[in-house]
Amino acid sequence: MPRKLVLTVIDGMKPAMLERAIATGRAPTLKAIRDRGAYVDDCVAAFPSVTPVCAASIATGATPDAHEIPSMNWFSREEGRYVEYGSSFSASRKFGVLRSLTDTVYNMNARHLSRATPTVFELLDDAGVRTAGTTYLMYRGRHEHHVTTDTPLARIANATVFREPVMGPRELFYADLFASRRTGCRGQFGMPGARDAHTGCVGAYLEEHDLYDFMLFSLPDNDTWSHRNGPHAQATSIAAADRQLERLVHAGGGLDRFLDEHAMIVMADHSHTQVERRIRLEPAFADWSLARPNGGGSTDGEIAISPAQRSAMIYVLAEERRSQRAAEAAKVALGVPGVDLAMRRAAPREGVIESERGELHFAPGGDLVDLRGRRWSVDGELAAIGGRIEDGRLLSSDYPDALGRVWSALTCPTAGDVLLSAGPGWEFVDWGGAAHVGGGSHGSLHRSDSLGALLWCGVGPARRDAREQWTVRDAFPMVAEHFGVAAPAGTAR
Template identity: 25%
Template sequence: MKRKIIYGLTIVIVLSASLILAVSISPTKDLPDPSAHPQQKPVILIVVDSLMNKPLQKAADEGKIPAFSFLINYGRIYPEMISSYPTMSVTIDSTLLTGTYPEQHKIPGLIWFKEDEGRIISYGSGIGEIWNTGVRNVAKDSVIHLNETHLSKEVQTIHENLASSQISSASINGIIYRGSAAHQLNVPKLIGLTNLLPKEIKVNGPTILSLGALSQYNPENDFHKFIWNRLGVNNKFTANELSYLIKQNKLPAFILSYLPDADAAIHKHGPNDLKGIEKADQALQDILNSFSSWEEALQKATWIVMGDSGQSSIKKDKKTSLIDLNKSLNNYSFWEGNNKKAQLAIAINERMAYIYVNDKNIERADITKPLKKDERIGFIAWKEGNKNYVTSPGSNEELTFSPNGPYVDEFGQSWEISGDFSILDLKVSGEGRLQYNDYPDALARLRGALHAQSGRVIIVDAKPAYEFIEKHSHDHAGGAAHGSLHKVDSLVPMIVAGTDEFPEVQRLVDLKKAILQLLDRGQE
């Protein structure tokens, strides 16, 4: 999915008439001298936005992706890694970096309602949503507050874990990057003059923090950080920065890098588009070519290359494909920039949405009843205390679940469950073994989203081929979108090469622990 933080900042720049010069003169930073773990070679984790297994295999079969094919042939592929939920960039990245679901890391989605401040938080999406939320709010939330205040201080990122053991790390175009080293971002001068962002922004990150035009090391990247290429949040910038670390012999113990470009093509053309994968492969080739040979790259580093979420095709006919929540709930008033005391607030995360019931006089059933009439909705969920409730248009019952009970899933999590198991496509064997089907790791992931926020929150999740909208939304009709709990959005491939010792993992939430084990450090 798009690195929408910087996409949002790009729109901010355009709206504030900040021109190319403001970006191009931002200075490069001197590389620190990080030392890799003395007993283990560096781990390079590369996240390819919206990488999916079926098109990856098709591109490999057609001989279009030599770098991916090399890593697969000399390593191991996990074709169905389970992502976080909602399957949106900031939530996925928060789970990846902290090893927790949203009820712990507290980043509920790309867009959510912050009850204590009475406002919508957006980290950057369509221009209508940015304008409605407030341009200055989007800029500050995405660049400053996401890592500094919104991401829970009760959890540690992998960068913080490693720093506590005096082990260095790096982040290149990562959305979530919080660490223990102090950094100052290079805010373009004209942005500072508009007061959209402070002229000086100090953040805490890993030893090496590269973030497009805001933080750059490789001087050759001056030509890859203009407005038209998303201020440096693009494949070429990322590949150049990582190659620079390799050539300067400055690789730390752990490096997280993002290749974001495939997302836009898939959103526009659908999940079968191969151009984004081919473009990502070219970036991988550039990175591997920084070594004397690709074989040396496997000798010198451990490589993990993976997707973050899948995408579902969205029907072209907007009347059919788009679920308009303003229309579905047209008896109520909705939060907008000029209506902050509305009965409901809606936060659209493409194929899922949060509905916040701010009016105490509205019963939960008043909201769920009209939604249950729409067969395009896969399920509707809410919480009461520790108990979670799920219903769907196709069921006259509810499914209830909570932790610690007689049913045990494949991840060793136990659950108390009653009601209609078919709502989340749950199967149970005679020994109480719980099996997930259309909704991988459904109970833990759904519970994570429901308990990420206080207050009365209802989740709606769309079936494949459909997407939610509200008055200010951007849509993907005729293309593809993500966000849902369904397996089509949730399963991604992961390739591991350069090691035979990688722990067995099936979920993105377990990846942090596996990497720390690979670096011979237990999770702290």
């Protein structure tokens, strides 16, 4: 068996803030990993660059068209209702707190995440690798776990909402709800500010008792801190995350010994950018019949609007004139201050990106090659994505991997008919009326919240230039290759 591998996800870690934390001596463990291996300061998030979509891409190595998680908030055509994964507590109340919790804890993995895209836990479980995971949105594996009753809060939750078992990695620890072993670690029911410490405690226990070969070590509190305090305050929360990594390596004999005996991948799922202004879509569609939240049940309307931080989707619910109405909705949305891009499909194999800079039509296949090696044909204004062509190569630094990310989002079976991306400084108000003005946020196609940090040692290529452009999907094949397991076709394309 190869040496143990730990995949650490520091939610929303901005590369510049990682570098500041290292430079000021506040992140010695992350510094050691960087110095021993490779570092990428522009790893591209999925689109929309919100946590459920990016977490699914990390866990499966697939794009949204394959894993089928479209956003933080979306409309299920099959059930005729909104799905809300916890944009804010006020948004969850609009859709029904119990419904939102059920969708987030159970349905996201059991029903919404495509069965055709195995998770890293499923892949390694099938190969006999001892898998483990701490609280992370994507946990689906091959081992059944029942709700724990070790704490009074867990017993209350078990009596009211969380009664069904879940399928997860061999060792699963999820917000005090599921715990495969009695570790003595408490996560305060997954409350922000306590989640990293719970991961550090569980990780140290697993290391001390030799209970894993692969562990997903989730550190989400950096994201909450950044939402509240802004992305430029992240050096503090990254330092806090580093202390939990330090607990893990201390349990493994100290930093040098641990890194000699373990492979490490540390990554962000997306980045963060400062939010200064709000975008409200509802007033612009006052003349349209809008499907509204009603506590989680079925709802009617001509369109459904799904805001998700710095991204949003519009669903045309009537099949008649669906394409035409989508084009009309895109025009309306582009007239709203703060909306930067409106994206839709003009034909089964053609996408459209519209902005005040022009309109760009594109399709897979053609003479242009992007930095991921995919081919495209384009017609219209490349200025819509700040793009240019050099020697047959399509470049778009302001909107990294623009066509690939947009196309995979547009062709996601559960996505809206129109996708929206906010301009720098703007955020869509969620259904609960919440936004992060004065703090940080993410979700857009823009580089400001799409480029996160990725570093590794003891695994993968020796240098970052092994790929011209790295994305969050690239961790999956690195893990698979480390354990000698063939990654499914279509991952990290």
